[in-house]
Amino acid sequence: MTQTPLKIMYLNPLASSAAYDDIFADMAREHKLPGTEVHVTSLPEAEGGFTHIEYRSYEAMVTRGIIRAARKAAKEGFDALAIGCFYDTALHDAREISGDMIVTAPCQSSCEIASTISNRFGVIVGRRKWVHQMQSTVHDLGHAHRLSGFYHVELGVTEFQADHAETGRRLIEAGRKAVEEDFAEALILGCTMEVGFYREVERKLGVPVIDPSIAALKRAEYAAVLKRQCGWVPSRKWSCEAPPEDEIARFGGFDDGEAFGNRVVVPAEETGPARRAA
Incomplete structure (x- = not known):
């Protein structure tokens, strides 16, 4: 059938x-x-x-x-x-x-997945403006003890796809801080317009990177x-x-x-x- x-x-x-x-x-x-x-x-x-x-x-x-x-x-x-x-x-x-x-x-789905493949994860976001609201959501979802922090790259939603090389550079820089300084074992990209970048960040940093879309x-x-x-x-x-x-x-x-x-x-x-x- x-x-x-x-x-x-x-x-x-x-x-x-x-x-x-x-x-x-x-x-x-x-x-x-x-x-x-x-x-x-x-x-x-x-x-x-x-x-x-x-x-x-x-x-x-x-x-x-x-x-x-x-x-x-x-x-x-x-x-x-x-x-x-x-x-x-x-x-x-x-x-x-x-x-x-x-x-x-995306946030709920990404945190759920991150929690199954790591004990501690960080979230890379576009602007500092977003952090308060997203942090509240992550905490409400019960993942506060797993969160290493939020790492902003000062890019707005419409800017992520404008210059892929610069976006990739900023994401890797923020991810390196999360992994090497705050000991994140996985990363979440905190904007759906970051779609397409997760593999590049994974290759550079050696941890799973979750694309929220x-x-x-x-x-x-x-x-x-x-x-x-x-x-x-x-x-x-x-x-x-x-x-x-x-x-x-x-x-x-x-x-x-x-x-x-x-x-x-x-x-x-x-x-x-x-x-x-x-």
Whole structure:
């Protein structure tokens, strides 16, 4: 009997950065299982022209779009969705509205993976601005005793892909401090736009380096496998209780208009270029 492909969505929580979707599609193409279909999506332009959400106020603005996207993905029958921001923006909000679909995010996924391959890990981040919020998340996840520290390279989200040589140099410099001075046994790259750099840093420093976009995608995929094989679906009791459908219909705003802007589909068992869908 032919197995229905796993369907995973990787959501870029921006609208005006749809060009980055191809980068994430390449990542999915390289790392997904053969029987997994991945849709890389971004938010519609109606959700704002953000090129990054480094500020809490920007996060608040796009949270509505993430919630709407999660609800739509669940209705489309996706097994799991990964939110593509290391702040884990709207993770709990999206889970609440996602039905039987599993929702993951980069920080939680990366820390979980790092904790299985090391006792102590460091996080390399773009700007000092990010540290307070990300540190709070890592602590809330229960990993404070494993954290060697945060190491900033003073690059904003939109700057990581501008000059690969300079980005690589800064990441290695920060990683060397984490490993050689603070004794980190693994490193996490603390921005999804650092995608593609982890192998270079690993070669230079000799410790595992976790790319958060890969971590979020693979954690979503693994959870989807477990859901199918073991029947482990998300709980909707107590703190995970979903809002009543009659209230959602009465309040409005959840299902109106388009939930997605750009979409790149990486099919299961793919051998050629990604297929685009409007």
